[in-house]
Amino acid sequence: MADYATVTYPAGDQAERRFDRIIGNSAVLESVLDQVEQVAPTDSTVLIEGETGTGKELIAHGIHNASQRFGHPFIKLNCAAIPLDLLESELFGHERGAFTGAIAQKIGRFEMADKGTLFLDEVGDIPPALQPKLLRVLQEQEFERLGSGRTHKVDVRLVAATNRDLAKMVARGQFRGDLYYRLNVFPILLPALRERREDIPALVTHFVKLFSRLMGKPVDSIPAETMAAFRWYSWPGNIRELQNLVERAVILSRNGVLPNPIHKKQTVLMIPSLHRTRTFQSPMTLEDSARGLILETLEQAGWIVGGPRGAAMKLGLKRTTLLAKMRRLGISRPIPQEGTDVFGMAREDAQI
């Protein structure tokens, strides 16, 4: 049996995210930052909603840093990353002997965050049995450690985040309505990366510089085709996925040139109507459609552009026109290096 009192979680969960920065100047991002600025100086609870990888923790930390609580602790807890039976003790702490294996006293995250901010990620994963206790600490700013009758007063600002639809969970009876309304005082909806494509080049450049420095591998050139491929990919994993793909591209880079790391099989996500693998809702523009059609035709033509069997002929375009369109839309034949397939396949396996 696990020794509850001495269980330690990976540093990644406890450690603060520091020196991360908010990159981009799209209108949707500006609107998010306006909301951050408005709500930060208050002590109100904030609920950050957004898909995975959209930077919910970064915005939570931004709220903390812009508030009067900066300089005090910013404590985070991912409710989905802690086993359910340990979550209560993680949040509120316990006294020695509170339960089998509790051999020492433990301070909970609410106490650690006193005078600061507590960031509860994946708040929708808090089990129903624990929800009333969370509601109480939010309303009264007081709680008891497990195994203790002594009430602790705290001064904590809560920022919660979720990628689930809490309102739906309330309707289904999976999440308490009173807690939902208490959390949903000031909701901030983070845009998906595909809704702020204009920020992609700045993000790519930022991560290229970062990984190139970390790996000691200079990258001096990002070809227009590579950048366009980044711009047009659908990014279901958002900025986290972009960061990982840039890391892969920096590893694969040769002679300081950043290759296009987006595996051709991943392009199915860019042309959902053709492949019927739509996994999310995204607006389809004329350019998206054109891009999808060109990719599909190129695939069928075995990536031959000119000649009687080439994609240009099938599309009714001149070879040079098609090449120009491909350049503009960031369509290029996937990297010929052998290693690419290995990476691409490994990634797909991992997603299953």
Add this chain to the structure above:
Amino acid sequence: MGLTDQTTCSSGRDRGQTSKLIAIIDDDESICDSLRDLMESAGLAARCFGSAEDFLESGLHRQTACLLTDILMPKMSGLQLQSRLKDEECDIPIIFITAYGDARMRIQAMREGAVEFLAKPFDHQLLLQTVRAALDL
């Protein structure tokens, strides 16, 4: 797309460098000295500057791995310094030590680069942790 040469300003943050320089800027000499003592007691190399101008003139900004600076200073402010370093492609993580500053100023600083904020009077342990996090970047 070309990237600017990064070698000009990142030497202080290269991996493998044994002593990473921490620059401290404050117009209050006693604060500067006490911060330097704190850094040195933790085995870190630190240099003090009385103003942002002195720091820039020293040329040491090209070798600095972490910058600790007051945000409000008589001549060039911490934010102006940050903007100047950004123009020079010096991507140094900055820790602003301040008792002042509204939300807007801090949000602006967050958008301009890698920053953290500590309030005066600061917690020594928290400060050292933050500096170490910056040196690990």
